[in-house]
Amino acid sequence: MCECCSGHPDIYLPQMATITKRRMLNGTELFLHLEMDSGEDLQYKPGQFVEVSLAGIGEAPISISSSPTQKGLELVVRNVGSLTKAIHKLQVGDKLGIRGPYGTTYPIEEAKGKDLVFICGGIGLVPQRSFIRYALDHRSDYGKIIVLIGTKCYSMRLFREEIALWQERRDMTVLETIDEAHDCWDGNVGVVTTLIPKIENELPGSLVLICGPPIMYKFVLISLAEAQVPEENIYVNLERRMKCGVGKCGHCQINDKYVCQDGPVFRYSDLALVPEAI
Amino acid sequence: MSVLKFTPKQFDDFVSTLLKTGRPVMAPQAKNGRFAFGPLASAADLRLDYDVTILPPKKYVLPQVETLLEFEVCGPCRSVQEGEPMILLGVHPYDLAAILQMDELFRQGQYDKHYMDRRCQITIIALDVVTPSANVFASSMGTATVTSGYDILLTVLKDGSILADAATAKGQELIRLAGSAVPASEADLLARKAVWEHNNAVLNKHILLCKPSLLPKVLEQSYNHPVWEEKARLCYSCGSCNQVCPTCYCFDVQDRVNWDLKTGYRFRAWDGCLLENFATVAGNHNFRKDRAARYRHRLYRKGKYVPEKIGGQIACVGCGRCISACTAKIANPVEVYNRLLQDTKLG
Ligand SMILES: Cc1cc2nc3c(=O)[nH]c(=O)nc-3n(C[C@H](O)[C@H](O)[C@H](O)COP(=O)(O)OP(=O)(O)OC[C@H]3O[C@@H](n4cnc5c(N)ncnc54)[C@H](O)[C@@H]3O)c2cc1C
Ligand code: SF4
Ligand code: SF4
Ligand code: FES
Numbered sequence: 001m002c003e004c005c006s007g008h009p010d011i012y013l014p015q016m017a018t019i020t021k022r023r024m025l026n027g028t029e030l031f032l033h034l035e036m037d038s039g040e041d042l043q044y045k046p047g048q049f050v051e052v053s054l055a056g057i058g059e060a061p062i063s064i065s066s067s068p069t070q071k072g073l074e075l076v077v078r079n080v081g082s083l084t085k086a087i088h089k090l091q092v093g094d095k096l097g098i099r100g101p102y103g104t105t106y107p108i109e110e111a112k113g114k115d116l117v118f119i120c121g122g123i124g125l126v127p128q129r130s131f132i133r134y135a136l137d138h139r140s141d142y143g144k145i146i147v148l149i150g151t152k153c154y155s156m157r158l159f160r161e162e163i164a165l166w167q168e169r170r171d172m173t174v175l176e177t178i179d180e181a182h183d184c185w186d187g188n189v190g191v192v193t194t195l196i197p198k199i200e201n202e203l204p205g206s207l208v209l210i211c212g213p214p215i216m217y218k219f220v221l222i223s224l225a226e227a228q229v230p231e232e233n234i235y236v237n238l239e240r241r242m243k244c245g246v247g248k249c250g251h252c253q254i255n256d257k258y259v260c261q262d263g264p265v266f267r268y269s270d271l272a273l274v275p276e277a278i
Numbered sequence: 279m280s281v282l283k284f285t286p287k288q289f290d291d292f293v294s295t296l297l298k299t300g301r302p303v304m305a306p307q308a309k310n311g312r313f314a315f316g317p318l319a320s321a322a323d324l325r326l327d328y329d330v331t332i333l334p335p336k337k338y339v340l341p342q343v344e345t346l347l348e349f350e351v352c353g354p355c356r357s358v359q360e361g362e363p364m365i366l367l368g369v370h371p372y373d374l375a376a377i378l379q380m381d382e383l384f385r386q387g388q389y390d391k392h393y394m395d396r397r398c399q400i401t402i403i404a405l406d407v408v409t410p411s412a413n414v415f416a417s418s419m420g421t422a423t424v425t426s427g428y429d430i431l432l433t434v435l436k437d438g439s440i441l442a443d444a445a446t447a448k449g450q451e452l453i454r455l456a457g458s459a460v461p462a463s464e465a466d467l468l469a470r471k472a473v474w475e476h477n478n479a480v481l482n483k484h485i486l487l488c489k490p491s492l493l494p495k496v497l498e499q500s501y502n503h504p505v506w507e508e509k510a511r512l513c514y515s516c517g518s519c520n521q522v523c524p525t526c527y528c529f530d531v532q533d534r535v536n537w538d539l540k541t542g543y544r545f546r547a548w549d550g551c552l553l554e555n556f557a558t559v560a561g562n563h564n565f566r567k568d569r570a571a572r573y574r575h576r577l578y579r580k581g582k583y584v585p586e587k588i589g590g591q592i593a594c595v596g597c598g599r600c601i602s603a604c605t606a607k608i609a610n611p612v613e614v615y616n617r618l619l620q621d622t623k624l625g
Pocket of ligand 1: 080
């Protein structure tokens with residue numbers, strides 16, 4: 001190897017981590033708790049993601065769902081393809097490769113003293129949970145915490161026990177909805193935007209953090225514009241195809257932005273001149 | 279060190295000596311009526327008069343397929359560094375400009391050791407263009423000649439003699455093998471300057487009607503221009519324009535398991551933003567499913583996005599390869615940029 005390179009780590013080399021807990025959250029989403037084999041916790045902040053791999057099958061970007069205030073690393077993996085299917089077969093004690101953390105973080109400092117409104121669609125709750133838990137663990141640093149959660153159908157709901165605990169807390173507001181009515185559900189029915197009028201009075205002055213499927217952003221952003229939430233107070237967490245996670249492979253680009261480095265968390269006002277974003 | 283002058287015979291001897299250093303020498307040679315970089319077996323195969331190669335020499339700094347890691351299936355991984363000492367002989371200035379851009383892109387931010395290690399072990403002997411290719415427009419892009427970035431620069435003078443200018447320690451180490459070459463005279467250096475002036479003027483089969491540095495501004499105003507749709511209507515999404523381009527560096531990463539089913543390797547391979555599924559994610563959602571959007575993305579990358587990352591240099595070096603490679607005859611960047619320029623108000 002040449003001399004100038006010998007001091008640099010290999011940015012594509014994963015570290016190993018061991019699965020310490022696993023549990024299906026619903027029919028397609030697997031929750032994993034991991035410990036790094038190095039014995040040291042990964043140094044990450046809410047909003048970041050890791051590249052998860054199984055040697056021989058592949059690698060994919062997965063959001064970190066745990067908060068750095070807790071031990072270990074928590075991920076939620078939806079079974080959609082070859083790698084995620086293989087990950088679903090893993091058991092406690094099995095190992096995964098982890099690279100990262102990568103990407104931008106939620107504005108944990110700037111948000112201090114402010115009210116927070118989280119709008120989550122489906123699996124979008126996964127990365128948002130990191131900041132929600134972080135804010136709950138630093139409760140006095142933040143103002144009101146309001147969480148809106150929309151899920152396609154009753155059976156797809158994620159983190160049910162945890163949401164039930166959140167709903168019991170008096171220092172936060174959690175509203176849930178499902179798109180399609182269900183016998184066992186007596187809560188709100190309709191897409192996540194139908195929850196927005198219920199908290200409209202809280203929106204001015206709050207930081208609003210959005211994560212969900214691509215289609216959701218359009219509608220939520222329209223509602224927020226109607227409620228006159230300034231674009232500087234809105235944060236979106238975007239997904240794109242990723243291969244390297246480190247700004248080289250070009251796959252994650254949205255116009256001139258690299259989601260793996262300039263995102264996945266973007267201040268919405270920074271995307272004003274980025275037509276491919278939403 | 280001073281510039282050396284070779285007769286053609288002395289130069290052949292120099293190349294023969296290079297071939298004996300034990301390092302592979304990759305150089306332009308004739309291939310089915312065209313030219314390609316490949317391992318050089320004898321000095322006689324070297325074609326200093328080549329116009330342009332089918333693929334750019336970037337294939338030696340960023341190979342089509344490059345192993346990054348080796349592993350046991352579902353087990354731990356180990357870094358692989360594939361780089362080896364190599365001499366890249368006969369690189370045209372525009373292709374050198376492209377390699378220098380790539381050096382910066384892989385070095386900046388997260389240091390890409392796989393690229394950098396390979397690159398550090400390569401000695402580049404650049405060569406001023408002797409025969410302009412049918413579609414070259416390097417003059418327009420300011421890459422018809424280069425003043426730095428090479429280890430040695432070769433210039434073929436009108437009388438057939440060859441000047442060699444060693445600019446780095448790596449270059450000087452090789453030039454020591456030059457044998458009976460003599461120092462170039464004042465007149466030789468003037469003749470070399472004439473070659474540069476000539477090339478700066480004639481490598482212009484297509485003429486960009488503005489300074490390249492204006493392109494980011496032009497593009498800033500052209501996102502919704504009809505040209506994207508007009509051109510892309512004919513696009514096959516074949517990705518040939520990406521494949522042949524010396525400045526395209528997007529890649530895919532995949533795992534492959536060996537025949538023993540126990541071991542395998544993770545590799546990267548060239549990818550192209552014109553290919554239909556370049557931005558497709560799970561659930562078959564394609565973030566750039568519109569052909570015109572992909573077509574536009576390529577020309578924005580060349581003219582705006584990549585330049586913003588590398589201090590303003592335009593990421594099209596005017597080699598003209600995409601123009602020749604595109605069956606639909608729509609890939610010419612100059613045609614598009616000139617068209618946009620017409621409709622742009624530059625204040
Ligand atoms: C920042 C970020 C955070 C993410 N967080 C999560 C998360 O917390 N949980 C979760 O389950 N998923 C998450 N994803 C999506 C996840 O990366 C994809 O579901 C995963 O790559 C699919 O891999 P696979 O090998 O199982 O599927 P494949 O067999 O590769 O293919 C299935 C589908 O996925 C597409 N695909 C292939 N590679 C990628 C890629 N690199 N990124 C996206 N799609 C791809 C294919 O085009 C195909 O349509 C996140 C994606 C990003 C960009
Ligand atoms: S865009 Fe075309 S002309 Fe420009 S560097 Fe790439 S292949 Fe050459
Ligand atoms: S070479 Fe031509 S047809 Fe093929 S993807 Fe490029 S522009 Fe489209
Ligand atoms: S994922 Fe490769 S550049 Fe962002």
